[in-house]
Amino acid sequence: MSALFTPLKLGSVTIPNRIGMSALTRNRSSATVPNELMREYYTQRSTGGAGLIVTEGALITRQGTEWTDAPGIWEQSQVEGWKKIVDSVHVAGTKIYCQLWHLGRSSHPEAPEQIAAGVPVYAPSAISARGGKFRFLPGAPGYVTPTEIEDPTVLIALFKQAAINAKAAGFDGVELHGANGYLVHQFLDSTSNKRTDKWGGSAENRARFAIETLKALIEVWGPDVALRISPAGGYNDMGMPLAETTATFGYLLREVSKLGLSYVALVRYSPMFDLEYDGKKRATQHDVVASLSPFISGPALFVNAGVTPAEAEELVGSGKAAGVFFGIPYMTHPDLGRRVKAGKPLDNAPDFATFYTPGADPKLGYTDYKEAVY
Structure with missing residues (x-):
């Protein structure tokens, strides 16, 4: 595993190896404030050999998410909570990068945080996503028709303020969540964006929101800005025909390659994120790395979704990728980096029931996975 364990310069910092921990929603914050249990979780994975950690999605404003106890990054108490985590990881x-997250149409107007926000559920267009389940609301309702945002620059300003807050918390950079059918992805996809102004229509217009948001983040962070996208994902009712997918994301990647980003994370096709609607799978299945990596020049390419340690070594060693992200394996193996380096198996069985729904003891399935014997 020699290639994986070489340093890599990303933006203004150098990570000690090419193994990244992907952003992973876990729902363990105290309402929206990062807490001591989260500090323990992230610290375990930093001492376990991760070169780069990307936080779970940090909400940039109050939103009615289908996940309760998701952390935010819009107010001072959250900044203070994240700072304790960042300081511990740095030891x-x-x-560690902070992933900036806005759910767009995947929020619900009756969720407590959305009610507290006092604003509608905003999206590029007034088109409801199929599916969804808000288990904490009576009847477990699905998604609703959102309100079309009149001026998308209002949302870009929220991302910029979140980036300012992330800098105050001591993070090493920020990653824009442009994947999995959330706000940025909703602007990119022609099935969720039916606007007729400069923010919709052509691939160039649909990519405008992502590009302008990245520019706003760069004003705060310089080169320490990254982008995560999932061009093959059907989650949250996403998915365009293959030719349109390639054209849209190809244009996006050509343009963001000019911005001086630190890295782009390409999320490959995963059955977990290919949901069925009206009897048909939604994702646009294709080899994301093969089709879209030629459009990336400048930012480091990270590959995510279903990567094994052996494949990770091949991807980095062959130059197909600068690094890799592990998701679920990092949930269940706090010492994943050390295991890979020592040739230890990834043999902790996952407890899927605790991934997103903590029980009476939130530590179970979160900070209680065992490390290997070295």
Whole structure:
């Protein structure tokens, strides 16, 4: 595993190896404030050998998410909570990015945080996503028809303020969540964006929101800005025909390659994120890395979704990728980086029931996975 364990310069920092921990929603914050249990979780994974950690999605404003107890990054108490986590992660020599997250139409107007926000559920167009389940609301309702945002620059300003807050918390950079059918992805996809102004229509217009948001983040962070996209994902009712997918994301990647980003994370096709609607799978299945990596020049390419340690070594060693992200394996193996380096198996069985729904003891399935014997 020699290729994986070489340093890599990302933006203004250097990570000690090419193994990244992907953003992973876990729902353990105290309402929207990062807490001590989260600090323990992230610290375990930094001392366990991660070169780069990306936080779970940090909400940039109050939203009615289908996940309760998701952390935010819009107010001072959250900044203070994240700072304790960042400081602890840095002790191990690991770098950490904050993933900036807005759910767009995947929020619900009756969720407590959305009610507290006092604003509608905003999206590029007034088109409801199929599916969804808000288990904490009576009857477990699905998604609703959102309100079309009149001026998308209002949302870009929220991302910029969140980036300012992330800098105050001591993070090493920020990753824009442009994947999995959330707000940025909703602007990109022609099935969720039916606007006729400069923010919709052509691929160039649909990519405008992502590009302008990245520019706003760069004003705060310089080169320490990254982008995550899932061109093959059907989650949250996403998915365009293959030719349109390639044209849209190809244009996006050509343009963001000019911005001086630190990295782009390409999320490959995963059955977990290919949901069925009206009897048909939604995702646009294709080899994301093969079709879209030629459009990336400048930012480091990270590959995510279903990567094994052996494949990770091949991807980095062959130059197909600068690094890899592990998701579920990092949930169940706090020492994943050390295991890979030592040739230890990834043999902790996942407890899927605790991934997103904590029980009476939130530590179970979160900070209680065992490390290997070295």
